[in-house]
Amino acid sequence: MAPLLEVDDLSKRFGGFVALDGVSLAVAPGERLGLIGPNGSGKSTLVNCLCGALHNESGVVRFDGTNVNGMTAHQRTRLGMARSFQLPRPFTSLSLADNLRIPLIYSANMRRGSHFTAAEIENRCGELLRLVGLDAKARRLPRDLTQVEMRKLELARAMGADPKLLIADEAMAGLSHSEIEDILKLLDQLNQRGITIILIEHIMRAVMSFSQRLVVLVSGKKIADGKPQDVIRDPEVERAYLGQ
């Protein structure tokens, strides 16, 4: 099966600092990929390059058969590549329902080629809010949400773009055990709907239980790629995490 996402020899520098150094990887449709690495290993830079928030200096990113190099972030979202942010970035002046309405009218609506009716958008907003358990707070502002609810809103907003690929950047950071379970369950539900998921996470228990495959980045380079149980026994990965 042709990969949904293909990254070939991707590099990114910030002045003299090499953030990504020739990273290549491929993600199959419907796959659950875990992306791990110590702080400063280039995970967020890779996500930003994939999603168009940063532009890579060299290498190619192909999504669903299209070379997306040079495309803006909103064009990539419209192609079906959505992300959630490490620190939640809700639209603070808009209600939760309106937060979800944005990707529906600006992304999902665009891809379909024909406009959703107002009623269809309303229904879809309600469905997404129910999916993440925030339907009772549809008219509230994001400032009224708890930390875990904020994370759920991030995921729901990414889902509003009707993505083929969802990149969840540390969606569980700072959450309690039960809250992590909530998010994992949600990601699992999304994956069962056919959405490919790249999970970037420091919480190893979550990554190990969720991922079918694990990619490890260290100092901007990919040092391991394989089944989670094999990858964590890789001596190079152990060295990167535990030291010599």
Add this chain to the structure above:
Amino acid sequence: MRSWLFTLILAVAGAALFALSRFIQNDYFFFAGYVVLQYIVLSTAWNILGGYCGYVNFGTAALFAIGAYTTVALHKLLVTSRIYPMSMPELIVIGGAVSAVVGLGIGYLTLRLRGAFFSIATLALAVVIQTIITNWDYVGGSRGAYVIRPPSAPLVGSYIQYLFLVMLVLAVISVAVARLIERSRLGYGFATIRDDEIAAEASGVPTLRLKLIATTLSGALMGMAGAPLPYYVGYLDPASGFNLAYAVNSIAMPVIGGTTTWIGPLIGAVLLGTLQQWVTVTISSAVSLLIVGLLLVGFVIVAPNGLVGLVRPLFVRGKG
């Protein structure tokens, strides 16, 4: 309320205001009213970019003056030489179009900047435009240009009443446009730009395109507000056309009224504009600017969301 119904009510209110004003015999009412209405247009136009998108534009005076100087140029080219007797609506449309194009250009040059950098860039471009006009002899250069107002006007007779009517129509149009934007897909897009531009892009919002639409619309309305100015003042020079008061007032009025909704600039312009006219007559014009400054500082500290922000929680509680 549906947009067409709102526009209809606004138009009826405008017509009623004009009908009532016809009973006033004193021309000063029309001179002062024109200025207040002009500020409704300017502050509403500023708010499309500054309030809805969160990009504070210090270049209002330049876009306003471009509208005014387009009228001066066309007046000299066509009206004075009797090639074509251009009417006020035509001048307004052309002035708005020229300012829209300049607004789009300013947007292209500045909208990759954010925050204070964007504001400083708009101020700098306003200075550049003022310098060009000051050195353009055809429109009077630094010595200014006279535009002789016709003795009478179509429909209403008195020319100052005609200018008042024209600005009233522009005020109705600008408020209707602002409200239409606010309730539209475009308005949602603008709000996301104001809240978080990176998250907006990640949600599929074409932020640069939307910001360019905002600068173009805002520029067009500012130019339209400026187009009748030469006929109002009779003599236009760069110092009055590019007066800092236009930039300051067009920021102060939405800030005092509230920037996130169409009614904020309207309230701010009516309150502050009327107060300024009253103070100018009873005390002095210098004191009127002092009042603007003091009110602006006061509101930024005490009520950063303006009068609308102060009243809205009471209204919401009342509804609940």
